[in-house]
Amino acid sequence: MPATETATLVPEITAHQVDPPQRGWVSWVTTTDHKKIGILYLVTTFVFFILGGVEALLMRVQLGTPDNTFLTPSVYNSLFTLHGTTMIFLFVVPIMAGFGNYFLPLMIGARDMAFPKLNALSYWLLLAGGLVFYLSLFFSPPEAGWTSYAPLSAETYSESSGMDAWIFLIHLTGISSLLGAINFYATIANMRAPGMGWGRLPLFVWTLLTYAVLLILALPVIAGAVTLLLTDRHFGTGYFDQGQGGDPLLWQHLFWFFGHPEVYIMVLPGFGIISEVLPVFARKPIFGYKAIAAATVVIAFLGLLVWAHHMFTTPSATIVLVFFMISSFLIAIPTGVKIFNWVATLWRGTVEFKTPLLFAVGFISVFLIGGITGVFLAVFPVDWQLHDTYFVVAHLHYVLVGGSVFAIFAGIYYWFPKITGRMLNEAIGKWSFAFMYIGINVTFMIQHSIGLDGMPRRIYEYPDVGNLGLYNLISTIGSFMLGFGVMLTVWNAVRSLKKGVAAGPDPWKGNTLEWFTESPPPVNNFDVVPRVRSVEPMKDIRRQVARQSEPSSDLSPAPAGTSP
Amino acid sequence: MPAALASAHLRTRRRVFALTLIAALTGTLVLATGASAGFWTPESGGGSANAESIDTLYGLILAVAAVVFFGVEGALLYSLIKFRARKDAVPAQIRGNTRLEIGWTLGAAGILVILAVVTFVMLDDIRNPPNSDADGYPTARIVNVQNASAYQPRPPNGRALNIEVNGQRYIWRYTYPDGDDNPLNNTFNYKTLVVPTKTTVTLTIVAQDVAHSWWIPELGGKMDAVPGHTNFTWFKVQKPGTFRGQCAELCGRNHADMLATVVALEPDDFKAWLENKRDEIDANNKEAQQRREEELRDIEEGDSPAEDADPQEEETANQGEGS
Numbered sequence: 078m079p080a081t082e083t084a085t086l087v088p089e090i091t092a093h094q095v096d097p098p099q100r101g102w103v104s105w106v107t108t109t110d111h112k113k114i115g116i117l118y119l120v121t122t123f124v125f126f127i128l129g130g131v132e133a134l135l136m137r138v139q140l141g142t143p144d145n146t147f148l149t150p151s152v153y154n155s156l157f158t159l160h161g162t163t164m165i166f167l168f169v170v171p172i173m174a175g176f177g178n179y180f181l182p183l184m185i186g187a188r189d190m191a192f193p194k195l196n197a198l199s200y201w202l203l204l205a206g207g208l209v210f211y212l213s214l215f216f217s218p219p220e221a222g223w224t225s226y227a228p229l230s231a232e233t234y235s236e237s238s239g240m241d242a243w244i245f246l247i248h249l250t251g252i253s254s255l256l257g258a259i260n261f262y263a264t265i266a267n268m269r270a271p272g273m274g275w276g277r278l279p280l281f282v283w284t285l286l287t288y289a290v291l292l293i294l295a296l297p298v299i300a301g302a303v304t305l306l307l308t309d310r311h312f313g314t315g316y317f318d319q320g321q322g323g324d325p326l327l328w329q330h331l332f333w334f335f336g337h338p339e340v341y342i343m344v345l346p347g348f349g350i351i352s353e354v355l356p357v358f359a360r361k362p363i364f365g366y367k368a369i370a371a372a373t374v375v376i377a378f379l380g381l382l383v384w385a386h387h388m389f390t391t392p393s394a395t396i397v398l399v400f401f402m403i404s405s406f407l408i409a410i411p412t413g414v415k416i417f418n419w420v421a422t423l424w425r426g427t428v429e430f431k432t433p434l435l436f437a438v439g440f441i442s443v444f445l446i447g448g449i450t451g452v453f454l455a456v457f458p459v460d461w462q463l464h465d466t467y468f469v470v471a472h473l474h475y476v477l478v479g480g481s482v483f484a485i486f487a488g489i490y491y492w493f494p495k496i497t498g499r500m501l502n503e504a505i506g507k508w509s510f511a512f513m514y515i516g517i518n519v520t521f522m523i524q525h526s527i528g529l530d531g532m533p534r535r536i537y538e539y540p541d542v543g544n545l546g547l548y549n550l551i552s553t554i555g556s557f558m559l560g561f562g563v564m565l566t567v568w569n570a571v572r573s574l575k576k577g578v579a580a581g582p583d584p585w586k587g588n589t590l591e592w593f594t595e596s597p598p599p600v601n602n603f604d605v606v607p608r609v610r611s612v613e614p615m616k617d618i619r620r621q622v623a624r625q626s627e628p629s630s631d632l633s634p635a636p637a638g639t640s641p
Numbered sequence: 642m643p644a645a646l647a648s649a650h651l652r653t654r655r656r657v658f659a660l661t662l663i664a665a666l667t668g669t670l671v672l673a674t675g676a677s678a679g680f681w682t683p684e685s686g687g688g689s690a691n692a693e694s695i696d697t698l699y700g701l702i703l704a705v706a707a708v709v710f711f712g713v714e715g716a717l718l719y720s721l722i723k724f725r726a727r728k729d730a731v732p733a734q735i736r737g738n739t740r741l742e743i744g745w746t747l748g749a750a751g752i753l754v755i756l757a758v759v760t761f762v763m764l765d766d767i768r769n770p771p772n773s774d775a776d777g778y779p780t781a782r783i784v785n786v787q788n789a790s791a792y793q794p795r796p797p798n799g800r801a802l803n804i805e806v807n808g809q810r811y812i813w814r815y816t817y818p819d820g821d822d823n824p825l826n827n828t829f830n831y832k833t834l835v836v837p838t839k840t841t842v843t844l845t846i847v848a849q850d851v852a853h854s855w856w857i858p859e860l861g862g863k864m865d866a867v868p869g870h871t872n873f874t875w876f877k878v879q880k881p882g883t884f885r886g887q888c889a890e891l892c893g894r895n896h897a898d899m900l901a902t903v904v905a906l907e908p909d910d911f912k913a914w915l916e917n918k919r920d921e922i923d924a925n926n927k928e929a930q931q932r933r934e935e936e937l938r939d940i941e942e943g944d945s946p947a948e949d950a951d952p953q954e955e956e957t958a959n960q961g962e963g964s
Binding site for chain 2: 150151154220221222226228229234319320324325326359360361362363364365366367368390391392393394395399402403406407409410413414416417418420421423424425426427428429430438441442445446449450452453456457458459460461462464465466511531533535536537538539
């Protein structure tokens with residue numbers, strides 16, 4: 078019969094058997110659920126954040142007084158190499174993937190990522206990269222800095238196998254991020270809820286999309302570069318050896334062609350978190366949705382064209398310097414636009430000072446400083462004085478601590494109730510913010526002056542001249558305040574897991590679909606995926622619920638998720 | 642009422658919190674302004690004209706930056722205080738304002754155009770050295786190094802004292818010109834670069850092992866010494882003095898100890914120093930030559946090499962500090 082024939086042609090899923098759900102640690106090791114993988118990512122990267130922080134504090138102790146002998150030069154060089162590499166490759170980039178893993182499917186109304194098994198592989202490769210790198214602590218950790226400039230990273234000058242551990246860390250975390258990026262891209266492109274066109278995509282998802290594209294464009298370059306470094310070190314090639322016709326500057330070009338997009342890879346998802354948090358707590362739609370989404374894409378594009386502003390002091394023709402100054406200037410425009418839009422989002426709103434909002438506003442106020450000092454560094458004659466000094470250290474920490482870390486903490490306070498079903502304690506959160514905010518400014522503001530006084534970065538000791546001793550002591554004190562602030566949040570999170578107030582599905586009256594489901598969400602995320610009619614689907618849903626319950630409003634309880 | 646008490650308690654706590662925050666910020670600011678002028682600007686003064694120009698350019702950008710900084714932070718702070726959640730306050734449901742957004746995009750672009758123009762105007766003074774003064778140290782025309790990438794600064798009359806700076810772990814070596822084509826017999830010095838005042842000094846910067854970076858803050862910006870490449874910079878010191886700096890590119894464990902000092906002497910004193918250095922090197926070479934010959938004789942006579950000849954001695958003699 079024709080009717081039955083067509084019926085058999087319809088593809089269908091047949092379950093041959095239903096496995097009992099895994100329990101205990103096995104459920105974590107074997108999981109392909111994006112939420113569990115997201116939690117694995119978040120916890121693992123946070124552990125690396127603490128490790129990187131301890132390394133930073135050890136360095137600050139060493140620099141607390143002039144001519145200090147607390148650390149040996151070799152240990153100090155290892156520490157800044159570990160610190161930089163950890164914070165970038167094992168914390169900021171993958172924690173964004175952690176948030177992405179957990180919230181991307183929820184925000185677009187999907188039931189999982191496009192490739193759940195690939196997703197699990199991404200996480201385990203990340204962990205493997207981190208372990209390979211940190212195991213070098215037991216023999217000889219790398220000492221060439223997170224930039225591993227040739228020829229210092231060549232075998233002649235870095236015999237230690239720690240250098241090779243660094244190379245394998247780049248490879249493993251690189252493949253992890255690439256797989257993750259492909260997964261994000263495929264998920265966003267194909268699995269959005271009905272009605273969610275590109276113009277209704279949450280801004281955090283827009284930034285994740287750009288994050289994914291940037292990773293796909295930039296990571297193969299560093300993967301190639303470290304492979305060349307590996308063959309230079311062990312198989313007799315001379316890509317970066319001027320004696321064999323290679324060129325040390327080739328490394329710098331390849332590294333920064335990846336390295337500068339990496340900066341935007343680290344900060345763009347942070348921009349996304351800020352763009353989600355501000356409208357929720359100002360009770361006002363985001364100001365200029367299209368401008369913010371467009372600025373994200375423009376920043377990503379320009380981010381690929383500015384790499385040699387890290388190389389203004391290398392032998393370069395003037396026209397090259399001018400090109401990279403102008404392209405770096407250009408990138409300040411979309412960044413500025415975003416900051417203006419965020420301030421305008423608060424304008425005429427009703428701002429509720431919850432901890433996520435504090436971190437988001439803290440982000441704007443300190444990231445601005447990092448952005449402004451970036452313009453100083455883009456002017457190449459000025460960069461000749463500031464390059465490789467503590468001014469640059471201050472700039473990059475304003476961008477990465479004041480920028481990415483604050484955004485990450487805003488994300489932690491904003492989404493912790495969704496992940497765990499419990500609220501974080503507001504008082505501890507605010508104290509944590511206060512210590513971190515003051516800590517960041519005390520630590521890094523003074524470092525501009527340290528740099529202007531002529532102190533280069535990456536030196537294990539400095540002489541007692543001028544105010545260097547005092548300035549460095551201030552910076553060291555600030556770093557411990559910052560560290561204390563971070564630990565308050567760790568304590569808050571651990572404490573709230575048991576003692577936190579039950580959150581309910583929508584404690585903040587959010588705008589996006591992750592608040593539509595329970596906290597924590599069930600394995601399948603949503604029993605019903607709602608049709609999306611605007612950028613703020615949850616606002617529509619709340620309005621609809623209110624309308625439907627209106628006639629009997631005296632009797633029926635408040636709609637689920639309206640009370641904090 | 643317990644509820645009212647609790648809310649009052651909360652309000653006090655909030656106030657304490659806000660006051661702590663404000664006190665901390667004011668403290669930082671007071672500390673900032675109270676400190677010396679060096680707090681805000683790079684080292685300058687008494688050095689070279691290019692460093693002064695960079696300092697001026699930095700100052701101009703700082704002024705523009707201050708306006709942007711206070712403008713944006715002010716707007717942020719104002720909207721936080723003015724539009725904090727209160728009873729009966731209704732948030733305005735504004736989704737954007739195209740004119741305003743185009744306006745501030747163009748505004749940001751405008752500021753950057755101005756900064757770019759200022760930079761280009763000042764660039765000439767920073768990149769190109771002036772001629773030496775009439776009473777400076779007599780210099781020869783510098784030979785144009787053919788280089789595809791790096792920019793070699795030249796004074797208008799093409800005459801400058803061109804010194805080669807060689808970065809090596811963890812010391813700087815300076816080679817002075819002597820007129821002939823063989824650089825091996827030139828006068829050289831380690832650690833301290835002695836230069837004449839009122840004379841344009843151009844530096845040819847190279848590296849022997851890993852990358853280093855030449856930097857004396859008061860004498861202009863840093864230039865990397867990259868193996869296989871040649872980099873250039875210049876300075877011109879007007880008054881005798883000592884200027885300190887250090888390697889600015891990570892070069893290994895003792896990177897922090899790779900110091901550099903520039904000592905500027907009056908042209909006559911410099912001439913005397915250079916001749917003195919020349920003699921010192923010649924004497925050391927002669928002594929070394931003698932010792933080699935003696936050792937060779939000893940070997941020919943069948944004895945073992947002289948025990949007392951310390952190979953370090955020659956090295957130390959050559960590296961002797963100048964000034």
